[in-house]
Amino acid sequence: MATKGRIIVAGEITCSEKVDIRYIVRNVLREVGYNPWKFLIYVFVHRQSQDIADGVNTALEAREGINEQYGSMGAGDQGTMYGYATNETKEMLPLPLVLSHRIVKRLDDVRKGKLIKGILPDGKAQVTVVEYAGDTPVRVKKNRSCLSSAYRGQNSRGTSIRYFK
Numbered sequence: 001m002a003t004k005g006r007i008i009v010a011g012e013i014t015c016s017e018k019v020d021i022r023y024i025v026r027n028v029l030r031e032v033g034y035n036p037w038k039f040l041i042y043v044f045v046h047r048q049s050q051d052i053a054d055g056v057n058t059a060l061e062a063r064e065g066i067n068e069q070y071g072s073m074g075a076g077d078q079g080t081m082y083g084y085a086t087n088e089t090k091e092m093l094p095l096p097l098v099l100s101h102r103i104v105k106r107l108d109d110v111r112k113g114k115l116i117k118g119i120l121p122d123g124k125a126q127v128t129v130v131e132y133a134g135d136t137p138v139r140v141k142k143n144r145s146c147l148s149s150a151y152r153g154q155n156s157r158g159t160s161i162r163y164f165k
Helices: 021-031 050-057 095-112
Strands: 006-013 040-047 120-127 129-131 137-140 146-151
Touching: 006 021, 021 040, 095 120, 095 129, 095 146
Parallel strands: 006 040
Antiparallel strands: 120 146, 129 137
C-alpha cells in the first residue's frame, strides 16, 4: 500500500534466504522515476505458518498418501486476481483496458526517454468506447473519448489541456 510518501509492505513469506524488502522497494521506486529517499517504508512481513506453507506447497491428499492426478499439487501462493476473458481484442481483454494500457505505456516511454520534459510517474488514462453490432466495442468515440494525464510536480505552473481530433 502506498500513500502520501509512505509505503507499507505486509504479509507472510516462506523463503530460504533473507530478503531485504526495503532495498527492493527503493529500487522499484527509482526504476519508475521516484526519488526513493522521499518515502518512509514500513515492512510488516513475517514467516508463513507451517500449516499454510504445507497447503501451498503440497496438497492435503498428497500429504495423506492419496494418489490422484492433481493430488500432488498444492494450492499455490494465492493472490488477488480480477478480470475476465473476452474476444474484443487479441489480448482477450476488454478494448478500453487494452487501449488505456497502450496510452500509459507510451506516456511512461516518453517520460523515461525525456521526449516530454518535466513529467513525473503516476500517469493515468481513461478510454470510452462505443458499443454497437451486438455487445462488441468496435471503435473509440469521436471527440471527448480518451483522457490521459501526467503528473508534473508541485512546482510546475499552470495546466495544459490539449484537444486532438
